[in-house]
Amino acid sequence: MTMWRQDYRSWGRTVSANHVVDRPENRDNATRALSESEFPVLAYGCGRSYGDVALNPGGRLIDCRSLDRFLAFNRATGVLTCEAGVRLADILAVICRPEADGSGWFLPVTPGTRFVTVGGAIANDVHGKNHHRFGTFGRHVLALELARSDGSRLVCSPEQNPDLFAATIGGLGLTGLILSATLQLRRVEGLAVEAEDIQFSSLSDFFDLAEASDRDWEYTAAWVDCLASGAHLGRGIYSRARHYPGKGVEPPGRNSRLSIPITSPIPATNSLSVRAFNALYWRKLGLNGQTSRIGSYEPVFYPLDAIGEWNRLYGPKGFYQFQCVVPHEQAREAVADMLRLIAQSGEGSMLVVLKTFGDLPSPGLLSFPRPGVTLALDFPERGTTTRKLLRLLEEVAVAAYGRLYPAKDSLMTPDAFRQGYPSFEQFQPMMDPRFSSAFAQRIGLIKGEAQL
Amino acid sequence: MTMQVSKPMRVAIFGATSGIATAVARRYAESGARLVLVARDQASLTAAAADLEVRGAAEVEVQEADFARTADIPATVAAAWTRFDGLDLAVVAYGTLPDQQEMEAESAKAEQALVLNFLSPALLCGELAHRFEARKSGTLAVISSVAGDRGRKSNYVYGAAKGGLQRYLEGLRHRLFAAGVQVLDIRPGFVSTKMTAHLSQKGPLWASPDQVAADIVGAIQKRKEVLYTPWFWRWVMMGVRNAPGPLFHRTSL
Numbered sequence A: 001m002t003m004w005r006q007d008y009r010s011w012g013r014t015v016s017a018n019h020v021v022d023r024p025e026n027r028d029n030a031t032r033a034l035s036e037s038e039f040p041v042l043a044y045g046c047g048r049s050y051g052d053v054a055l056n057p058g059g060r061l062i063d064c065r066s067l068d069r070f071l072a073f074n075r076a077t078g079v080l081t082c083e084a085g086v087r088l089a090d091i092l093a094v095i096c097r098p099e100a101d102g103s104g105w106f107l108p109v110t111p112g113t114r115f116v117t118v119g120g121a122i123a124n125d126v127h128g129k130n131h132h133r134f135g136t137f138g139r140h141v142l143a144l145e146l147a148r149s150d151g152s153r154l155v156c157s158p159e160q161n162p163d164l165f166a167a168t169i170g171g172l173g174l175t176g177l178i179l180s181a182t183l184q185l186r187r188v189e190g191l192a193v194e195a196e197d198i199q200f201s202s203l204s205d206f207f208d209l210a211e212a213s214d215r216d217w218e219y220t221a222a223w224v225d226c227l228a229s230g231a232h233l234g235r236g237i238y239s240r241a242r243h244y245p246g247k248g249v250e251p252p253g254r255n256s257r258l259s260i261p262i263t264s265p266i267p268a269t270n271s272l273s274v275r276a277f278n279a280l281y282w283r284k285l286g287l288n289g290q291t292s293r294i295g296s297y298e299p300v301f302y303p304l305d306a307i308g309e310w311n312r313l314y315g316p317k318g319f320y321q322f323q324c325v326v327p328h329e330q331a332r333e334a335v336a337d338m339l340r341l342i343a344q345s346g347e348g349s350m351l352v353v354l355k356t357f358g359d360l361p362s363p364g365l366l367s368f369p370r371p372g373v374t375l376a377l378d379f380p381e382r383g384t385t386t387r388k389l390l391r392l393l394e395e396v397a398v399a400a401y402g403r404l405y406p407a408k409d410s411l412m413t414p415d416a417f418r419q420g421y422p423s424f425e426q427f428q429p430m431m432d433p434r435f436s437s438a439f440a441q442r443i444g445l446i447k448g449e450a451q452l
Numbered sequence B: 001m002t003m004q005v006s007k008p009m010r011v012a013i014f015g016a017t018s019g020i021a022t023a024v025a026r027r028y029a030e031s032g033a034r035l036v037l038v039a040r041d042q043a044s045l046t047a048a049a050a051d052l053e054v055r056g057a058a059e060v061e062v063q064e065a066d067f068a069r070t071a072d073i074p075a076t077v078a079a080a081w082t083r084f085d086g087l088d089l090a091v092v093a094y095g096t097l098p099d100q101q102e103m104e105a106e107s108a109k110a111e112q113a114l115v116l117n118f119l120s121p122a123l124l125c126g127e128l129a130h131r132f133e134a135r136k137s138g139t140l141a142v143i144s145s146v147a148g149d150r151g152r153k154s155n156y157v158y159g160a161a162k163g164g165l166q167r168y169l170e171g172l173r174h175r176l177f178a179a180g181v182q183v184l185d186i187r188p189g190f191v192s193t194k195m196t197a198h199l200s201q202k203g204p205l206w207a208s209p210d211q212v213a214a215d216i217v218g219a220i221q222k223r224k225e226v227l228y229t230p231w232f233w234r235w236v237m238m239g240v241r242n243a244p245g246p247l248f249h250r251t252s253l
Ligand SMILES: Cc1cc2nc3c(=O)[nH]c(=O)nc-3n(C[C@H](O)[C@H](O)[C@H](O)COP(=O)(O)OP(=O)(O)OC[C@H]3O[C@@H](n4cnc5c(N)ncnc54)[C@H](O)[C@@H]3O)c2cc1C
Pocket: A011, A042, A043, A044, A045, A046, A047, A048, A049, A050, A053, A054, A064, A084, A085, A110, A111, A112, A113, A115, A116, A117, A118, A119, A120, A121, A123, A124, A125, A126, A127, A128, A129, A172, A173, A174, A176, A177, A178, A179, A304, A407, A408, A437
């Protein structure tokens, strides 16, 4: 009996798709679900990817969230082994508890939400505000266990099956199903953070602040007022933080405190509210233009996690994210061009984030981060005008030798992918022939519907 | 949870690999309890034990048992009881949700369901009861179901077993009152576990195992007698129980 369902969606909710879904309870069943599937398969984590990397229309999704066991943790070395469906929120809650002196083990890298699985974090090789110091998540993966559709289970690490390891880090779920992973956690002298917010009034101020801050602050990123133009173009608020020795904090909750129970029938993010939000946010620091605090990392790293399913606020049509990285040499010009295009388009965005990436290499073949500057934004889906703007932004990014982030993407063109990720040719032979995703088909990594 | 630091709580879970039981065990592990896990699959037990140790359990013991073999029950309980020299809490969580139509067609299937969902847990609770009674303390927490509240054509074999279990627990509670032993009858509604994986599991009536586990731990602390979880099922079932026959018979519940 095959049950097709539409409730597995992407975070941006712009696409819906029919899937057969399995939710295996353990690694044996997960492995079996792959080899016995009559449809092309794909792993699904928490569905926090905005676009279609976690969707497999007309195919089978393996929901990995019941693979949620911790397998081993060594308190002395910080080496953690867990199943791939364990979420970063669970690692924080269980492992990252403060010791008497405030110190503790911590995630070496965390994205802007803690509600992602370890498998998803590896498959997109996610990055956080500390990329310039710690690189991507994949750098801290010591080994992983990969199930393939032929029924085999392989340990992959820099020593064992190194090619498959490199392909699986940032491999968009296409090399097989990650069953478990061994991670090297990081020791911090204080789980609390010291955080500062500083207003800056132009793009060149941002670049100056970034250069000054990246040295002494391990977590940095900036919010940009995308509606400001002319002399104000690129103004925003720079946030920087670092662990505060001697002070511990309890981990944040395993779930959001509030949640949006239903999809808003009309987008709560219309142009008026975007305008109001940007104007207010720009003024939130008051007259000093600067604030500083010491305390939990939750509001600094995970501001959006306070409200569950906040994506429903964008209404039934959903919204797009766009994130690109451009090399340092082209960054000032390319970012200014993109901000100008956005301001002109009138397609406002609430969450425009600018950050510099460092030069620590990722082990992943298709990993997104590279040295340079990354810009991320979101736009409510308003049809062709929105898509046209996103196409223009892609053109600027590609012309500046940049690339787009698949985890956030719904519209990237095959050309942009090939130019941005020249390693795709080494990647393709590592793909599992029975795996498929909407993204892989759209981008041309896989030809046609089913590859069977 | 407030628990003594010096003497970690001793908890045995029968049917420890069930979805709901796993969520309950994790909560006790995180408060530093000592756990005895009893279930039929050794590999799942080993994996659960490792998980609970990382989560903070002071100690985890595992024990294999097939609860359909009722003759083994006294030995199973005796072994679990002695692991940590007595128990503070026993959770009984195993069960099956068989196909009603198959059971109507085949008596043997109905028999299996009645054994596993009524006879076996009743005998197991009986074995635990006199041990708790002798110690004059402890908690027996048993998962029945809202399905036990009224017989319905869609699942009355399962419902009868769970309903029988509810009566049995009611009697035990009466008996153990004098000894100060808590007997908690847990009645979940729809919970997303592997038992219900064949259903669509969508909509406001469905709860996660962790939500239900939070209610269970709370009810144990508050020494409740009957727990509907999530809470609204108390009212839903009140409606179902009190629906007059002529009306009820026309529903397809
Ligand atoms: C509010 C918010 C903030 C974010 N901030 C950041 C950020 O700062 N930096 C960043 O890098 N990203 C960020 N993201 C994106 C997010 O971190 C990634 O999309 C992440 O990969 C999502 O993980 P998931 O568990 O939800 O996986 P899904 O979105 O469900 O899946 C993602 C990919 O992983 C694959 N996958 C999942 N599990 C497995 C497995 N077991 N084996 C093999 N493949 C698997 C899927 O097939 C898919 O290709 C953010 C997202 C949100 C919603």
